Amino acid sequence: MSYEVLIVGAGLCGLRAAARLRDLGKSVLVVEKSRGLGGRAATRRWSQRPVDHGAQFFTAKTPEFAAQVEDWEKSGVCHEWARGFHRFADGRLQSPVRDAYPRYACRAGMSSLGRALGEPLGDLVRRESKVTRVAAAGGQWEATLEDGSRLQAKRLLLTPPPAQCSVLLADAAPDAAKELRLLNSLPCIALAACYPRSDLSWQGIQAPEDPVLSWIGHDTSKRPDLHEGVTILMLHGAPRFSETHSHTADEDIATAMLQRASDMTSQDWTAPSEYFVQRWRYALPDPVGASHGPAVYQVPAPLVVAGDWCAGGRIEGAWLSGMAAADALLALPAQA
Numbered sequence: 001m002s003y004e005v006l007i008v009g010a011g012l013c014g015l016r017a018a019a020r021l022r023d024l025g026k027s028v029l030v031v032e033k034s035r036g037l038g039g040r041a042a043t044r045r046w047s048q049r050p051v052d053h054g055a056q057f058f059t060a061k062t063p064e065f066a067a068q069v070e071d072w073e074k075s076g077v078c079h080e081w082a083r084g085f086h087r088f089a090d091g092r093l094q095s096p097v098r099d100a101y102p103r104y105a106c107r108a109g110m111s112s113l114g115r116a117l118g119e120p121l122g123d124l125v126r127r128e129s130k131v132t133r134v135a136a137a138g139g140q141w142e143a144t145l146e147d148g149s150r151l152q153a154k155r156l157l158l159t160p161p162p163a164q165c166s167v168l169l170a171d172a173a174p175d176a177a178k179e180l181r182l183l184n185s186l187p188c189i190a191l192a193a194c195y196p197r198s199d200l201s202w203q204g205i206q207a208p209e210d211p212v213l214s215w216i217g218h219d220t221s222k223r224p225d226l227h228e229g230v231t232i233l234m235l236h237g238a239p240r241f242s243e244t245h246s247h248t249a250d251e252d253i254a255t256a257m258l259q260r261a262s263d264m265t266s267q268d269w270t271a272p273s274e275y276f277v278q279r280w281r282y283a284l285p286d287p288v289g290a291s292h293g294p295a296v297y298q299v300p301a302p303l304v305v306a307g308d309w310c311a312g313g314r315i316e317g318a319w320l321s322g323m324a325a326a327d328a329l330l331a332l333p334a335q336a
């Protein structure tokens with residue numbers, strides 16, 4: 001089957017781009033390697049409870065994304081969770097400074113965003129379909145899936161993190177692959193820990209300078225009615241810590257991260273009733289705030305590579321980059 005546009009990845013970038021292309025009347029297919037939608041805006045069901053082990057919250061600083069968030073708020077997809085978080089800096093915990101930006105979260109978890117964007121696309125999204133190779137032949141792109149099947153399209157949009165796009169393009173577009181290899185991403189080890197208590201009043205602690213933890217999130221506070229009687233903390237390892245411990249055993253990681261959380265909060269978190277560890281190799285673009293637009297290539301056939309990394313990082317950047325990628329792709333001339 002041949003499409004006008006093939007999109008690899010059903011994260012927020014790929015899904016937003018697909019909706020825009022469909023609205024413009026283009027024949028489009030999204031292929032996603034996972035069962036779920038939303039990519040790094042990810043939620044795990046843990047003992048029947050949703051826990052966000054990827055993105056924790058989001059802001060809306062542009063009018064375009066603010067309009068989208070308003071729709072999501074009205075339909076119950078997300079709600080305002082906080083206006084600023086505690087901060088751990090200069091060796092002490094500091095109270096939140098409220099600012100103009102609501103931090104939004106989703107009661108059913110951040111994967112609600114992928115569902116909200118992806119479900120209206122119906123069978124334009126094909127899940128559990130990992131692309132293993134892309135090639136160009138006769139002015140068209142051809143993607144090979146893990147099961148050996150092939151898909152053809154006039155235009156290709158790649159939305160996985162740049163290092164993964166680079167691998168896919170190594171043969172078909174070596175110059176593009178080389179450029180993408182230079183775009184760095186930061187890893188993150190995420191640790192969820194559960195406790196039989198429900199007396200915590202804060203929502204999150206940001207620790208941008210700490211060598212062990214960059215974030216302590218009180219996940220339960222996003223949906224207290226679903227988590228009665230328990231507290232779930234979500235800890236994020238600082239980038240250097242996450243890199244150094246990429247192969248460390250889960251229990252040693254948990255010991256180090258929970259001890260640090262206890263030191264930072266002056267409360268004992270070292271004995272959770274259960275925990276899990278998730279290792280993100282490509283969590284955030286480095287530097288996070290860079291904004292240079294999608295990477296656009298004409299040869300051997302129209303190709304755009306996009307994602308959070310080209311529009312300021314984060315959820316908002318991913319969504320905006322999907323819009324920009326769709327427009328950039330259509331601006332390229334395709335073979336008739």
Ligand SMILES: Cc1cc2nc3c(=O)[nH]c(=O)nc-3n(C[C@H](O)[C@H](O)[C@H](O)COP(=O)(O)OP(=O)(O)OC[C@H]3O[C@@H](n4cnc5c(N)ncnc54)[C@H](O)[C@@H]3O)c2cc1C
Nearest residue numbers: 009011012013033039040055056131160307308314315318
């Ligand atoms: C631990 C962590 C914490 C974060 N915290 C925040 C936060 O608090 N606030 C915030 O705004 N942002 C946060 N982020 C960043 C945010 O999650 C991302 O910026 C955003 O989700 C990226 O969306 P994307 O569509 O660009 O990429 P992705 O979500 O990575 O989407 C790419 C998709 O491509 C798929 N894919 C990859 N390879 C293939 C293949 N070969 N074939 C088919 N499919 C493929 C992937 O499965 C994925 O679904 C966090 C991220 C992580 C990991």
